[in-house]
Amino acid sequence: MNKERTFRAILILVGMILSLLLLAIFLSLLWGSFPSIKALGWKFFYSEEWNPITNKFGALPFLIGTLVTSFLALAISFPFSLAVSIYLGEYMRAGKISTLLKVTIDLISAVPSVIYGFWGLIILVPLVRNIEMKLNIPPYGVGIFTATLILSVMVIPYSATIVREVIELVPDDLKEAAYSLGATKYEVIKDVVLPYAKSGIFAGLLLSLGRALGETMAVTMVIGNNNKLPKSLFAPANTMASLIANEFTEAVGNVYLSSLIEMGLLLFIVTAIINIIGKYIINRTTVQMRE
Amino acid sequence: MSDKKTALRLAKNKVFKFIVVLFSLGSIIPLLFILLYIFKKGIGVINWKFLVGLPKPPGVTGGGIANAIVGTLMLILVASLFAIPLGVSGGVFLSEYRKSKLAYFTRLSVEILQGIPSIVIGIIAYLWVVKPMGKFSAFSGGIALGMIMLPMVVRSSEEVLKLVPRTLKEASLALGIPYHRTILRVAVPSALPGIVSGVLLGIARIAGETAPLLFTAFGNQFMNWNLFKPVNSLPLLIFNYAMSPYDEWQRAAWGASVILVIIVLLGNIISRMIVNKWKTRF
Numbered sequence: 001m002n003k004e005r006t007f008r009a010i011l012i013l014v015g016m017i018l019s020l021l022l023l024a025i026f027l028s029l030l031w032g033s034f035p036s037i038k039a040l041g042w043k044f045f046y047s048e049e050w051n052p053i054t055n056k057f058g059a060l061p062f063l064i065g066t067l068v069t070s071f072l073a074l075a076i077s078f079p080f081s082l083a084v085s086i087y088l089g090e091y092m093r094a095g096k097i098s099t100l101l102k103v104t105i106d107l108i109s110a111v112p113s114v115i116y117g118f119w120g121l122i123i124l125v126p127l128v129r130n131i132e133m134k135l136n137i138p139p140y141g142v143g144i145f146t147a148t149l150i151l152s153v154m155v156i157p158y159s160a161t162i163v164r165e166v167i168e169l170v171p172d173d174l175k176e177a178a179y180s181l182g183a184t185k186y187e188v189i190k191d192v193v194l195p196y197a198k199s200g201i202f203a204g205l206l207l208s209l210g211r212a213l214g215e216t217m218a219v220t221m222v223i224g225n226n227n228k229l230p231k232s233l234f235a236p237a238n239t240m241a242s243l244i245a246n247e248f249t250e251a252v253g254n255v256y257l258s259s260l261i262e263m264g265l266l267l268f269i270v271t272a273i274i275n276i277i278g279k280y281i282i283n284r285t286t287v288q289m290r291e
Numbered sequence: 292m293s294d295k296k297t298a299l300r301l302a303k304n305k306v307f308k309f310i311v312v313l314f315s316l317g318s319i320i321p322l323l324f325i326l327l328y329i330f331k332k333g334i335g336v337i338n339w340k341f342l343v344g345l346p347k348p349p350g351v352t353g354g355g356i357a358n359a360i361v362g363t364l365m366l367i368l369v370a371s372l373f374a375i376p377l378g379v380s381g382g383v384f385l386s387e388y389r390k391s392k393l394a395y396f397t398r399l400s401v402e403i404l405q406g407i408p409s410i411v412i413g414i415i416a417y418l419w420v421v422k423p424m425g426k427f428s429a430f431s432g433g434i435a436l437g438m439i440m441l442p443m444v445v446r447s448s449e450e451v452l453k454l455v456p457r458t459l460k461e462a463s464l465a466l467g468i469p470y471h472r473t474i475l476r477v478a479v480p481s482a483l484p485g486i487v488s489g490v491l492l493g494i495a496r497i498a499g500e501t502a503p504l505l506f507t508a509f510g511n512q513f514m515n516w517n518l519f520k521p522v523n524s525l526p527l528l529i530f531n532y533a534m535s536p537y538d539e540w541q542r543a544a545w546g547a548s549v550i551l552v553i554i555v556l557l558g559n560i561i562s563r564m565i566v567n568k569w570k571t572r573f
Contacts, residue, residue: 007471011384015397018381018445021438022400028418029411083314091311101319103563108322110559112499114526115548118533119325153325156318184304207406214408216502217530241410241502248414248506264414268407275406276399 029265036258044262050227052251057259059266061229065237068230069144069219070212073151074159074205080152081160081208082201088160089167090189102164109157117221120150125222132234142224143236150218159208162282166200167193169286203281210274214267216241240267329548336546346512346528349537356547358514362429362522363498366508369433369518370497374440375490381441382448382486383474389453398449405442412438413503421507429515429522432508436500440493447489451482451569484569488562495558499551501526525551 036044040057047058084105092098128149129141170193178188194201224236225246238246240263251257344355381397388394416435421427455478463473479486501524504510509521510531525547532544 004470007474011380011387012393014377014380015384015388015393017377018384018441019393019396019400022403025404025407025411025415028415032414032418077318080314080318083311084318087311087315091308104319104323106563107556107559108326110495110499110555111326111552112501112526112555114499114501114529114533115329115552116325118529118544118548119328121533123328153321157322160318184300186304186307187300189307210406214410216408216410217526221530221533241408244410244414245502245505248417249509261414261418264411268411271406271408271411272403275403279402 026265026268029261029268033258033262033265035254036262039255040259044259048229052247052253052256055253055255057255059240059259059263061227062238062240062243062263065144065223065230066213066239066241068233068237069147069151069223069239070209072144072148073155073212074209076148077152077155077159077208078205081156081163084156084160085164085167086189086193089164090185090193093168105157105160109161112217113154113215114217114221116150116154117218120146120218120222124149128234137232137234140224140234140236142222143234144223144230145234147219147223147237147239150222151212151215154215154218155208155212158211159204162204162207163197163201166197166204166282166285169200170196197285199281200285203278203285206274206278206281210271210278213274214241214271216245220245326552329545329552333545333547333549336542337549341543341546342550345514346543347539349535349540352539354539354543356525356528356543356550358511359523359525359528359547360550361514361516362508362511362527363524365429365516365518365522366433366436366504366524367494367498369430370437370440371490371494373434373437374444374493378441378444378490378493379448379479379486381445382450382452383479385445385449386452387474401442401445404438405446408502409435409439409500410502413506416503416507424519426519427507427509427521428519429508430518432504432522432524435503435507436497439500439503440497443493443496444486444489447492448482448486451485451489452478454485454570455482484565488565488569491558491562491565495555495562498554498558499526501530525554 036057039055040047044057044059045063046060047056048060049056049058050061051057088098088101092101124146125141128143128146129139132139132141174196175188175192178192183191219239220242223238223242225238225242226236227238227243230237244260244263248257248260251260340353341355342360343357344353345357347354381401385394385398413435416431416438420431420434424431459481460473460478463477464470468476504524504527508524508527510527511521511523515522529544529547529551532540532547535541
């Protein structure tokens with residue numbers, strides 16, 4: 001009997017450790033950000049000067065870099081991931097080809113981001129440089145545009161998988177009712193499937209955004225690592241994640257390191273909120289559709 | 292009139308399908324192209340000397356990546372020792388106390404943990420391990436990777452444990468076998484293939500993680516077997532060599548990329564095969 005009680009106690013303890021882990025992470029980041037919060041206050045968010053030598057740390061260029069690359073990548077990849085999920089969810093629901101495609105997408109999304117970055121560096125950067133020369137702008141090759149491209153390629157498999165799962169949940173009888181009225185496949189998708197799956201698709205986009213915001217390696221390798229406020233879409237820039245990756249080990253001085261930790265805290269809070277909302281919507285629609 | 296309308300609707304239908312197929316191909320082909328390109332560039336680099344040799348300075352040919360392979364294995368080992376026991380027992384907890392309030396918070400915490408950018412996990416490992424110990428080490432890198440693996444193991448174990456038929460556990464309890472033995476000897480073993488496949492998926496994921504290692508495992512040009520010293524890993528080596536201007540190093544990075552991709556894909560494929568085989572049993 002004693003053993004059984006110990007066993008149950010251990011299980012509950014593990015549950016508690018796992019629940020508190022997140023809180024501990026949050027408090028650690030907050031604690032680590034304290035020197036920066038105290039020294040910089042709100043200025044951290046709207047100042048555009050990042051100069052470790054003069055102890056000035058403004059996160060604005062990196063906030064903008066992160067937001068622009070992530071939202072643009074999401075916008076570019078959305079038609080593609082939606083097409084893939086419609087194809088797999090409606091046109092090719094079962095069968096060998098469908099399974100093969102699904103497995104391929106899963107496998108591709110497992111490829112480490114450093115490898116995408118390497119590929120981007122070798123293939124995309126020269127490509128973008130050529131485009132820039134034709135457009136008569138400074139041909140860096142690296143920059144926001146290149147980072148956006150590689151991010152959109154990386155986001156496609158992830159969002160396509162979520163959106164496909166939502167689309168597959170649309171009840172068959174609903175679709176069959178529309179078909180029996182003589183609707184074409186296009187009409188069924190446009191008037192039944194997509195409206196029905198709308199909130200799930202939105203959640204899929206949200207979760208993909210969370211992914212894109214925190215993506216580090218591939219972006220770091222092609223964004224050009226420039227700490228000034230980017231003037232154009234093609235300018236070299238930095239995201240919050242890439243700045244942390246580049247400067248964390250060389251950050252000497254309390255406020256310097258702390259301001260990088262504060263950026264981590266910001267990423268933590270934003271992705272946590274995005275995940276809570278996204279998963280909440282997905283859970284709700286899943287339950288609704290199963291009923 | 293109505294014939295015209297129908298023709299238009301049918302035409303729209305066709306155009307739509309065409310667009311869907313076009314965009315689908317447009318997203319899958321570049322991805323496949325990336326994979327093929329990596330293999331094309333890297334497969335020729337790999338030979339026995341590349342696998343067992345040590346890095347050479349730029350300009351000298353014939354360097355290997357043995358230190359990165361050893362480092363990656365060390366990191367995976369530490370991460371597994373940390374994440375598997377905690378993760379599986381977390382999965383047992385969630386599947387046994389499904390409806391409890393604590394389980395709700397645990398599940399929420401684990402779900403959020405899974406979505407946190409890996410670079411942020413790296414900062415945490417720095418604050419919790421590197422700073423107190425005063426140095427970069429394989430150990431701290433392993434802890435960082437373990438924290439990334441942990442939520443994956445918890446969630447997959449929970450899911451497979453939920454699939455174990457209740458009758459199986461009831462049969463065991465009816466025979467008078469105590470609760471903890473029922474869990475450890477009946478529930479967990481029958482869910483073991485599913486748990487193993489989740490673990491494999493987790494290992495495949497962390498094998499390619501780079502960002503959290505930048506300021507934990509740090510990287511090392513030399514062979515290192517010491518858990519408490521900086522260590523190299525395959526993704527770190529790819530990152531450092533890819534950003535270097537030396538042809539020889541870039542070639543080595545392609546070779547390392549192929550090995551890493553093979554590890555990751557194998558982990559995924561084997562895990563999938565185990566799950567498919569196991570699911571048909573229940």
